[in-house]
Amino acid sequence: MTAKTPLLNVQNLGIKFGGLKALSSVTIELNKGELVGLIGPNGAGKTTFFNLLTGVYVPTEGSLMLEGQKLNGLVPYKITRKGISRTFQNIRLFSDLSVLDNVKVAYHSLAKHSIASSILRLPSHFSGEREMEEKAIEFLKIFKLDKVKHEKAKNLPYGQQRRLEIARALAANPKLLLLDEPAAGMNPQETEELMNLIAFIRAKFDLTVLLIEHDMPLVMGVCERIYVLDHGQLIAQGVPEEIRNNPKVIEAYLGEEVS
Numbered sequence: 566m567t568a569k570t571p572l573l574n575v576q577n578l579g580i581k582f583g584g585l586k587a588l589s590s591v592t593i594e595l596n597k598g599e600l601v602g603l604i605g606p607n608g609a610g611k612t613t614f615f616n617l618l619t620g621v622y623v624p625t626e627g628s629l630m631l632e633g634q635k636l637n638g639l640v641p642y643k644i645t646r647k648g649i650s651r652t653f654q655n656i657r658l659f660s661d662l663s664v665l666d667n668v669k670v671a672y673h674s675l676a677k678h679s680i681a682s683s684i685l686r687l688p689s690h691f692s693g694e695r696e697m698e699e700k701a702i703e704f705l706k707i708f709k710l711d712k713v714k715h716e717k718a719k720n721l722p723y724g725q726q727r728r729l730e731i732a733r734a735l736a737a738n739p740k741l742l743l744l745d746e747p748a749a750g751m752n753p754q755e756t757e758e759l760m761n762l763i764a765f766i767r768a769k770f771d772l773t774v775l776l777i778e779h780d781m782p783l784v785m786g787v788c789e790r791i792y793v794l795d796h797g798q799l800i801a802q803g804v805p806e807e808i809r810n811n812p813k814v815i816e817a818y819l820g821e822e823v824s
């Protein structure tokens with residue numbers, strides 16, 4: 566990758582569902598290390614964009630490149646291995662597994678020890694397991710979840726479940742982390758803590774982050790740049806101050822306050 570190659574390069578991306586163009590000609594570039602927001606009114610196409618980036622949907626137009634490598638047509642687990650992880654708008658944890666196991670599952674997808682060594686219980690299986698557990702616990706400490714590591718995920722309070730989802734996404738060792746409304750349902754104090762946590766993990770893990778969020782103070786406070794979608798099209802991009810004052814953005818939100 567040359568210095569000028571963006572980490573993520575999305576050109577003229579689009580998808581149709583039957584007659585509906587859910588996304589049309591979307592061009593977005595993210596440079597390594599950036600923390601960027603993706604906003605837009607309900608139904609604008611934000612989650613569809615994440616689903617295209619992660620291989621859940623296959624684009625009907627345009628291209629997707631990560632570090633200069635084409636992602637179009639790759640299945641989700643291959644895209645995870647290439648370095649894109651996500652969280653979901655509606656939390657998707659393994660609710661009956663422990664907090665620790667939820668994070669270890671993400672490691673298993675990347676594990677060096679083979680399935681054969683696991684089945685045969687070879688020494689490499691045990692050292693792999695130990696290493697995985699140690700790393701998982703390290704992550705849980707960062708997210709202040711180590712004390713509840715043996716709890717079932719479903720028994721955690723909502724804010725902790727959201728943090729666990731991010732911890733799990735990070736365990737897959739992404740270059741690009743996609744967060745889909747991570748502050749949804751959080752109270753103001755939890756939201757503030759989350760903002761600080763996102764900034765912290767970006768620096769610590771050398772991440773690039775793309776954040777979908779309806780909480781405008783959060784987006785404006787934490788993101789360096791923002792893209793705005795409306796009816797499947799990109800209507801604005803810029804630094805928070807430009808977005809706040811952009812008439813197209815204000816109109817798209819139909820009088821909703823962009824504070």
Ligand SMILES: Nc1ncnc2c1ncn2[C@@H]1O[C@H](COP(=O)(O)OP(=O)(O)OP(=O)(O)O)[C@@H](O)[C@H]1O
Pocket residue numbers: 582585587605606607608609610611612613614654
């Ligand atoms: N699998 C699908 N089949 C048909 N239409 C779909 C599908 N997925 C998304 N859409 C449509 O695409 C459009 C964009 O939806 P999307 O969920 O991406 O919006 P969003 O910006 O994430 O909205 P919200 O903020 O409400 O989550 C909507 O009209 C939605 O109904």
